[in-house]
Amino acid sequence: MPSQLEVEDISVAFGGHRALDGVTLRAERGHVTGLIGPNGAGKSTLFDVISGLRKPSTGTVCLDGHDVTRAGPARRARHGLARTFQRLELFGRLSVRDNLLVAAELGPERRHAGRVADEIIDRLDLAHLADTTADALSTGIGRLVEVARALAVRPNLILLDEPAAGQDAQETELFAALLRALAEDGTAVLLVEHDMELVMNVCDEVYVLDLGRIIASGPPDVIRRDESVLAAYLGQS
């Protein structure tokens, strides 16, 4: 069976600067896969390539065995891809429930969008905030609602870009449990995150990007002790 996500030999250049250089990575169903690396390593650029917002100069992206390298974001979404962004992208004047409804109406269960929205609100314990407008949420809760909205399209693969930024310790703990539950449901989760404790606690495997190249990959215990990884982080200004 193919992996939910297979990224092969991806390169991206901005002018003369190689933001990604021959990146190969996989994310499996049932796994939380971490993507870490110092600032400017190329993590967001790789997410843009995977979600179809940026065309690579070399390489391929396959979703569930389908080559989508030349496909736009909408076709990738139809292959089960959803993502969140580093900056919150909720509809600020809409309620939490309406933010989920808008997404659910684009997903495979659009005919039961209301039911999908309510089920996710319950699952993420957001019922008390269902009628609150997104603008009124704290950053930490706003990030949780972003994940909720991504779930409303029933993704097979979810890309999360720094979802725990702005969350307090208790929110992060709940969030870790949510990520594990998503994986156990059979979703492939690809997580970019600077909170190393969260990454090391929830991920099945971790890829480390530095200056556009994968310098290490493996289970958290191995990555934690990898000398090239420690050197890359120590070199960070």
Ligand SMILES: Nc1ncnc2c1ncn2[C@@H]1O[C@H](COP(=O)(O)OP(=O)(O)OP(=O)(O)O)[C@@H](O)[C@H]1O
């Ligand atoms: N639109 C762009 N034009 C030119 N250079 C860019 C552009 N986007 C990113 N870069 C450069 O590409 C490299 C990778 O950036 P990217 O944002 O992907 O890194 P990152 O690992 O996500 O960083 P951070 O952890 O700070 O979010 C950086 O050197 C960055 O300055």
